[in-house]
Amino acid sequence: MRQRSSAIGATSSLKVWFQRFSFVLLTIAAFGVLLIGKADTVMLSRLRIWVADSVGPLIHAVSTPVETARDTASDVQSYFSLKQQVEALQRENQALQDWEQQARNLRAENESLRALLKMTPSPRVTFISAPVIADASSGFVRGVIALAGRANGVGKGQAAMVGNGMVGRVQDVGERVSRVMLLTDINSRLPILIERTRDQAVLAGNNSDQPDINYLPRDADIKVGDHVVTSGVGGAFPPGLPVGEVAEIVDGKIYVQPFADLGRLEFIRMVDYGLPGVLSEDLGVDAGSQQVARPAAAPVQLSKPAKPLVTTPAKLKPAEGSTE
Amino acid sequence: MIGLSIKQQLGEWLRLATPALVSLLLLFISVAPWRPFDAPLGGSLVAASIFYWTIYQPEAMTPWIAALVGLASDVLGLSPFGLSMLLALIVCGSAQFWRRELEEASFFMVWLSFAATSLVTFFIAWALAALILEQWPDPWPIALQSIVNVALYPVLTLLCGRLQRTFD
Numbered sequence: 001m002r003q004r005s006s007a008i009g010a011t012s013s014l015k016v017w018f019q020r021f022s023f024v025l026l027t028i029a030a031f032g033v034l035l036i037g038k039a040d041t042v043m044l045s046r047l048r049i050w051v052a053d054s055v056g057p058l059i060h061a062v063s064t065p066v067e068t069a070r071d072t073a074s075d076v077q078s079y080f081s082l083k084q085q086v087e088a089l090q091r092e093n094q095a096l097q098d099w100e101q102q103a104r105n106l107r108a109e110n111e112s113l114r115a116l117l118k119m120t121p122s123p124r125v126t127f128i129s130a131p132v133i134a135d136a137s138s139g140f141v142r143g144v145i146a147l148a149g150r151a152n153g154v155g156k157g158q159a160a161m162v163g164n165g166m167v168g169r170v171q172d173v174g175e176r177v178s179r180v181m182l183l184t185d186i187n188s189r190l191p192i193l194i195e196r197t198r199d200q201a202v203l204a205g206n207n208s209d210q211p212d213i214n215y216l217p218r219d220a221d222i223k224v225g226d227h228v229v230t231s232g233v234g235g236a237f238p239p240g241l242p243v244g245e246v247a248e249i250v251d252g253k254i255y256v257q258p259f260a261d262l263g264r265l266e267f268i269r270m271v272d273y274g275l276p277g278v279l280s281e282d283l284g285v286d287a288g289s290q291q292v293a294r295p296a297a298a299p300v301q302l303s304k305p306a307k308p309l310v311t312t313p314a315k316l317k318p319a320e321g322s323t324e
Numbered sequence: 325m326i327g328l329s330i331k332q333q334l335g336e337w338l339r340l341a342t343p344a345l346v347s348l349l350l351l352f353i354s355v356a357p358w359r360p361f362d363a364p365l366g367g368s369l370v371a372a373s374i375f376y377w378t379i380y381q382p383e384a385m386t387p388w389i390a391a392l393v394g395l396a397s398d399v400l401g402l403s404p405f406g407l408s409m410l411l412a413l414i415v416c417g418s419a420q421f422w423r424r425e426l427e428e429a430s431f432f433m434v435w436l437s438f439a440a441t442s443l444v445t446f447f448i449a450w451a452l453a454a455l456i457l458e459q460w461p462d463p464w465p466i467a468l469q470s471i472v473n474v475a476l477y478p479v480l481t482l483l484c485g486r487l488q489r490t491f492d
Contacts, residue, residue, distance in 0.1 A: 023417055026391045030410040033395070037405025038456060044405050051399045055352075062349065063356035070358045134355040137364035138402040139466030140453050144357065179401060186461055208462045263364075265357060 045172050052134075052145055053174035060133040060147065067266075127161075127271040128152050133177070135265075142185040142207060143168070146268055149176045157236060159271045165242040165259030166190075166230065167268055178270065182262050183243070184211050191233035192243055197221060200231045203243065203256060209263070210247055210255040222246055228256050238273050339491040343377035343385040346484065347393045355400060364465070368473040370397055370408075371415045371445065372480045375438050378419035379426050380488060390416035403449075404456040411445050418444070431481065439474045446470040 018025070037044050052059075078085065113119075130148030137143060148154050150173050160167040160180045168188060171181040181188055188205035192213070201216040216222070226246040232239030247257035328336065350369040370393055377385035394412025398405050418441045419426065426434050446467055454460050 022387045023413065026387050026413055027410065030391065030394075030406050030413060033398070033406030033409055034404070034452070034456065035406075037398075048399055048401050052401070055400075059352050059355060062352040063358075066353065066356035066358050132357045134400075135357040135364055136355055136401045138368075139364075139449070139469045140403045140407065140457075140461065141401060142364075143401060145355075186457055186459070206462050207465050 049172040049174040049177075049179060052172075052177050052179060053149065056133060056145065056147065056174075056177040059145070063133055125271060125273050126153075127269045128154055129267055129269045130154075130178075131267055132265045136179065137182070139207065140186075142182040142188075142205065142262070143171065144180050144182065144265055144268070146178050146180060146270070147176070148270065149174045149178050151175050153272075154178045154270050155272060159237050159241065159273065161241070161269045161271055162260045162265065162267070165244060166237075167258075167260050167262060167265065169236070170270055180268065180270075183258055184209060184262055190237075190243065191231045192228050193231035193239065194220070194222060194246075195227040195229050196223075197226070200233065203228065210257055213246075213254040213256060216254065222249065222254055224248060235275050238275065335491065339381075340384045342487060342491065343373070343381055344389050344393065346487065347373040347377070347385075347389075348396060350480075351393070351397055351400070355402070364469070368469045369476060369480065370394070371411065371442065371473055372438065372477045373484070374412055374415045375419045375441065375477075376481060376484050378416050379423055379434065380484075382420065382423060385416065387413060387416050387420075404453060407449065407452055407456070410452070411449055414445055414448065415441055431478075434481075435474075435477055438477050442470040442474050 128148050130146040130152070132144045133147045134145040136145050144167075146154075146160075154170060154173050156170055156173050158170045160169060166183065168180050168182040168185070169190075170178050172179040183190060183203065183205055184207065185205040186207045188203075188211070190203040191200065192203045193200050194216075197220060199217055199220040199222070201220075202214045203211050204214045205211045213222075213228075224246050228243045228245060230237045230239055230241040230243060242259050244256040244258040244260075247255050249255070347370050350373050354369045374385060374390050374393065378390070390412045391409050394409035395406075397403065397408035397412075402408060403411075418437075422437060426437060429437075446463075450461070450463050450466050453466070
């Protein structure tokens, strides 16, 4: 009896001790977690994508009413400017028809020239479109979570695009969801080219809305409004993908405004250009070398039709497709 | 809980679970792909929720629960791993330290205290982020997050207060 009461006493005193020192213990634990996060990024990245995969449907369920409210507000706003929108669309349609005619002529010319040169066709480009279900951005990171994963053919390192430009790259891939690191993230580095001057540089994210250009040649003559495209250096993305335009130059620092509205992403396209890239499924090891060591981990080939997304609302159905 | 009917026990359990559930719900809402203030909310609503519940329902918002909610934010990828956990603990700790005074204080004083806590957490977050990322991040997005957080505190107080009264 005495033994039992002393055991209960020890347990309760341990409980009191834990309660009293819980702040200290938890603060030490938080610093420990900070250190682990800094040391083991691979484990962390796997944990994060596993959690995103698990809670993805829940996040989507919570964000749906918010999205509906946003869409309604946008609908009401656009209703009042219908006339202007129709006029603008008519002008755009006219311009696009001209471009289409030019594109047809160029394709025909291109095909005949390729046939003359017996040129090897460039790799097949395939893409998956998916809705953005979470804006995983804060003051520390810039990213989004899209409702398409390995099961749909998304692979790590693929380019994330919207209609008018590049958004970022696929950072982690889960079974059903994938995490995209935006161009504005502080860890994002993208080899770019200034379209007018052909100067190569690196676009570095800084967690603000406008990433800045690093490693530009000293004699480069950059002006506000210059278009920035991918340079293709590194082999992750092909050259010429539209990125943004030079927005301002402050104290020699050049800031770029991305063409894509990164704060209002609803759908994104994850594009596989069939390039080996610099990122693969594991450890960020060069894909080429890893293919030799582990053929099973070769980059995902999307030439086969990918498994379609299973989503009930018609709006969420992905537009899968491929372009040459 | 001894002597309570199943309905009462369920009600009590729900009352105790509400602060954690509300904080997690706010975390999920804050990652919805929508930016009402032209800046990412990035889990900022969670700090306000932790502050509120620590003052008015401390038995249900213990440091352990605050740490777990912060960790959930980290795992969702909203901050360097462990940072939100630490910030949640600071918010919970400061609310717990001043709890007796704040419980009796006017709403304006509580709001002011939350603003002061947010200012402190902003500086800690910025310094730690610089240490982890090995470069000085732009302070403005972090500051904006804190401002949004403080600005939304009255709305959150109103909602949480109503929710709390339903269990009383």
